[in-house]
Amino acid sequence: MQYQKIITNTYRCLLLAVVFSSCKKLVSVPDPINTISTGQVFSSEKQANGAMAGIYTRMINAESSAQPADIVQNSFAAGLSTLLGGVSSDEMYNYQGAGDQNWYLPNTNKLTAYNNGFIFNIWNSAYTSIYAANAVIEGIAASTSPNLKDSVRKALTGEAKFVRAFSYFYLTNFFGDVPLALTTDFNKTRIMSRTPQQQIYQQLVADLKDAVTTMPEAYPTSSNERIRPNRYAALALLARVYLYQRDYANAADAASGVINHTDLYQLEANLDNVFAPTSREALWQLKPAGVFMLNNALPEGFKLVPNPLRTGYPSICLTDIQLKAFETGDKRFVSWVDSTQPAASPNTPPPALGYYPNKYKIGSANSSFGAPFKEYQTALRLAEMYLIRAEAAANGGPGGISSAISDLNIIRNRAGLPALPSSLNQDQLLAAVAKERQTEFFAEWGHRWFDLKRTAKAHNVLSAIPLKQPWAGDFQLLYPIPPAEINVNHFLTQNLGY
Structure with missing residues (x-):
């Protein structure tokens, strides 16, 4: 277009x-x-x-x-x-x-x-x-x-x-x-x-x-739903932008500005409530309009949840790398991951077991016409603010290593995992931040890909994956500009390598 x-x-x-x-x-x-x-x-x-x-x-x-x-x-x-x-x-x-x-x-x-x-x-x-x-x-x-x-x-x-x-x-x-x-x-x-x-x-x-x-501080909807952003949603996105710029002091300050409003925001103890319309963790959500045939499913759930449940063919699955990132006993794996084993065709072996993201649980197999929406597309949520503040502190921002460990342990505690020791050094702490982001924000808004790129780890991690070999080149870390745009605007240039 x-x-x-x-x-x-x-x-x-x-x-x-x-x-x-x-x-x-x-x-x-x-x-x-x-x-x-x-x-x-x-x-x-x-x-x-x-x-x-x-x-x-x-x-x-x-x-x-x-x-x-x-x-x-x-x-x-x-x-x-x-x-x-x-x-x-x-x-x-x-x-x-x-x-x-x-x-x-x-x-x-x-x-x-x-x-x-x-x-x-x-x-x-x-x-x-x-x-x-x-x-x-x-x-x-x-x-x-x-x-x-x-x-x-x-x-x-x-x-x-x-x-x-x-x-x-x-x-x-x-x-x-x-x-x-x-x-x-x-x-x-x-x-x-x-x-x-x-x-x-x-x-x-x-x-x-x-x-x-x-x-305004209040959400501008009569229903108190968080489907239009407020001041703190803007502050949360500002915290993320500061983090990506390595402005750690301002990133921590903006994240704290959201975290400190406990009257509005709290981490949901039950992970199944994180993406619900009533989630107190949500900073901003997008509400679907009930498009015909989607019923009460989100587009993402419609795409990812197999039909029939647990025996249908999945579309996109989680890699072994992602699955192994979860520690034993991680509630996020229990609540946000599901699997399906498609039935074998005559004279063929059974297809591979597929583990798929299940943060949004309603798809074509279990949606209902006219039923209320049980989940909204969650664009910003409170857990990210803790991890932004932790990463900022680990990189020399306010609070230092002890503050970073404390914020990480808040997220780990919610996931049912043991607390990290206070003896972590900076390298260990940064690795712990990356791991918590990987397991908290998998299958959400491209967080993992952006994290690998902004921390300069993308080449080493991605080029070693068998599916991605032979590695075409680091130019693939940016998508190509649509040629149609370049055709009508000769002032535009293509990303190098394409």
């Missing part, structure tokens, strides 16, 4: 969001051009909030015309970041092997610029969210309506900046240097070159600081 197409579709979705509070593809409507910004969408608080709600609906439901099984493959926020990041790293593999090239090529790190299937969809869906966020920011700034209070203007602008930062975080970690579009003006964006990643991170920090200052 090219920039112009993204902008047009975004405008249409924003307009429809006002009427339907969701982003559904209906009959064709005239291109709104510039008239969207003030008179139509941002003339009242209700309409402006509807525009923001439409962005989240599009993020989790992708294109409404997609088949249910395809939604997860069409949006970076509906599970695509999880699955592509998982197969590109050492935590997941495609069960069908070479029979499904869209997963097999990133799984074996054999991508080229023209064979990357679902990877283009990360680019397209993330930029769709970015343009929608920019449209809200510009529309609010241009609106002269007296029905849009100043406090609402500031809060919604901060919320849109959060969405823009969240989307850019995934874009830059998948693709590296990408165009930094802070406007919906196609005349400007169509000739943009790639922006250095460090400059993108600077923009993320600026956007998230604004969001922390202007967004």
